Amino acid sequence: MTDSKHLYLVDGSGYIFRAYHALPPMTRKDGTPVNAVYGFSNMLLKLLKDVNEGEAPTHFAVIFDAARKSFRNDIYDAYKAHRPPAPDDLVPQFALIREATNAFNVPAIEMEGYEADDIIATFATRARAEGWKVTIVSSDKDLMQLVSNDVSLFDSMKNRRIGAKEVHDKFGVIPEKVIDVQALCGDSVDNVPGVPGIGPKTAAQLIADYGDLETLLARAGEIKQPKRRENLLAHAYDARMSKKLVTLHCDVPLEDWTLDKLAVCSMEPEKLLAFADDNGFKALRARVVSHLGDGIPGTSLQEAETTEIKATNYSIVDQMADLERWIARIRDTGIVAVDTETTSLDPMRAELVGISLSVKAGEACYIPLRHRKSDGLDFGTDTLRQLPVKDALSALKPILEDPAILKVGQNIKYDMAIFANEGIRVHPIDDTMLISYVRDCGLHGHGMDELSELHLGITPTPFKDVAGTGKKQITFDLVPIEKAAHYAAEDADITGRLYRLLKPRLAEAGLLSVYERLERPLVPVLVDMERAGIKVDRAELSRLSAEFAEGMARLETEIHELAGESFNIASPAQLGHILFDKMDLKGGKKGKTGAWSTSADVLDKLAAEGHTLPEKVLSWRQLSKLKSTYSDALGKAINEKTGRVHTSFSMAITSTGRLSSTDPNLQNIPIRTPEGRRIRRAFVADTGNLLIAADYSQIELRILAHIADIDALKDAFAKGMDIHALTASQVFGVPMENMDPATRRRAKAINFGIIYGISAFGLARQLDIGRDEAKAYIDAYFERFPGIRTYMERTKEQAHETGHVTTLFGRRSHVSDINAKNPNLRAFAERAAINAPIQGTAADIIKRAMIRMPQALLDAGLPDIRMLLQVHDELIFEAPKDQVEAAIPVIRRVMEQATAPVLDLAVPLLVDVGTGENWDDAH
């Protein structure tokens, strides 16, 4: 019987990535950055130690990527194209990491033109042929295709082994078929195209049904769903190419590296210690001594240095004594990561269920408060073990409100609202979501799961794993406490880790002031606004709904009569068929999916030609929109307890720095048509109050005049001139007096176009004129205002060079496709780059005004005035009638002076203020 051999292959690049992002920047005495080297060394030492306690390897190697380019770029040049280049302070560490590997007496292997995964595949295949066992240390899903009876993956971070079963759980197919699935669904991270419209679920189903990719492509014509069939037929080439991209090469020419050269050599303490000393790794030295010195893996390692890779320790706090101990620890450290668990995403309807806290990486607790048994019999002897809510909250309140203790959260606005419901005003705070947003706006989302994956390499337990999904989903109070505790504690733990990682990087990038002066102080202001809500007249909304329904029914009958058949007017496909196939109207155009467009501008043109049916469809659509999106939906959004509507403002969604509003969206309430304004009239002031609407006049054009430094525009704003009329007179050479409204309208469109990064096509479409005519307008505009063109060119250049643009207050907006090869994508990005500093500066300005507003109103002796809504350039207030007149000048002053003292704008800001019983009248 031969000794069984076991080969371990470590995905070195994955280790580097995790090490780099898990540790704050560190430098050696000579200034060389070494955080990744240090993290990597620790991880490798831990791995070597751990595996020797379990299934000891006989052979061992660490595999690296040689360079960014591989043979895959010859197949498809966009492969991994939008991977950002390695950060500057990581580049010099690559060589050191190979040195580190060698210091452990472990071979470091790489090969020009191939990725680490291909080398791993090659060794794994060879070892299998010899009857060895293979363990690949990585969690990269691209390696899952290699799994078999003898080959498994090991995720050393989660201490989890991935075999054929786990692969099947993830991909829905056996490991051999993983590449077929990946070929279909593609991979946006690596830029593997796949087939459009097919995601992992569909791909797995198709491969399960047809056996493999080639059979599927050959029989694609049989697919029932037309869209899917077309896509499969049209993108067969992409699918085959994608398969080539994801298929790992198992014949990388590694002649020099025979398997026996990977045989394990024992570590040489001198060599390893010399490496540790060269790099100033004192803690590593200590660990090596403890590990190799007496041969027994130590338990007394220096904790502080190993927290990032240490196993987690989550506990349940259901005794006051335990809670007191946690509170004492928090007082000691002065900082705590907090997360709340509740019964709803809407803080105005949510009930607090439990609280989790963390003060150091890997350690967190969960305080269950209002869990119950699913049968509702949560009394008697069967009571769940949890602290009385009142006792726990009174113990925590001093901590949460203590000005010397920093509370860190992920989207802490939500938790603050929840605590506010319990009479606790959380302060001071920091927010990892906002830190990420300020740093990486435009690069990726800022949800916790995404940040955790990205920066820590940890996939948090999905919410659906504890609460279920769909019809069977339960509220968090019904989740068993043990399960809830792990989920909740993990969230607080991850929030803390993200905070320690990301907060220091804010200062490096010079973005600290944006975070500290623009985002963080806005959080409590938004909490108050959301909690205040706005009163909506429910009866009025139902009247409108009934009226709209009646109008729709009448129009529907007429439309069906005109069409000669009954069809679903709301279906663009059916409507397109009626208009352009059955009635054979001209002027139809097909979109990129090949469907007839039935958009308003198409129907408008048809109506203008005298066709009655499209005209009636337009009216029907308007009523349908108003009913379903507004009169019906807003009624349902009225909170039963407050009788008001409470939106949620998202602070980390937009790429420009604007807020957005959801559930419901109160930033798109109709105003442009009389019917629409009736919706707006249902937004009313409470009894004895009035609404005040204050909006910045032409703020974006004013900012443009300042940024591009256009004397003529600055002058016009200083004199209070009609800016669109001025543009009209300049571009069309007509006098300002007695301006023809149609000419002014064209000029207004040009002005908006400029802000949007104008194109002849866009302007032509907007004004419904020819491309040549639009081009002539634009040329004339730039002729008159050459500084605007200079600004645009300068901004694009900056975006191309740095990948981002900035606002006047230093906010950064990353422009992701700015250097794309696809000219269309690039042009899109360039327009976004031109727009972002203007839109973003306006957003910064109104945020500054909002932050100062509460104090300014207090200082003016007006404590009863509530700020309710923000709509990008407008603020809505509710004020007792007798205080309205006093409030107006305060509001106006704060808004108009919002750039001071940081920025002295070269144009005045002007704010229009109106008041009324309802939002429409306040305009």
Add this chain to the structure above:
DNA sequence: GTGTTCACG
């Protein structure tokens, strides 16, 4: 889940 349409700034 994706695409279309349309409400807002």
Add this chain to the structure above:
DNA sequence: GACGTACGTGAACACC
């Protein structure tokens, strides 16, 4: 000369 676009959002609905 072709590409196929005005910037930024969110919600409802149809259709897979």
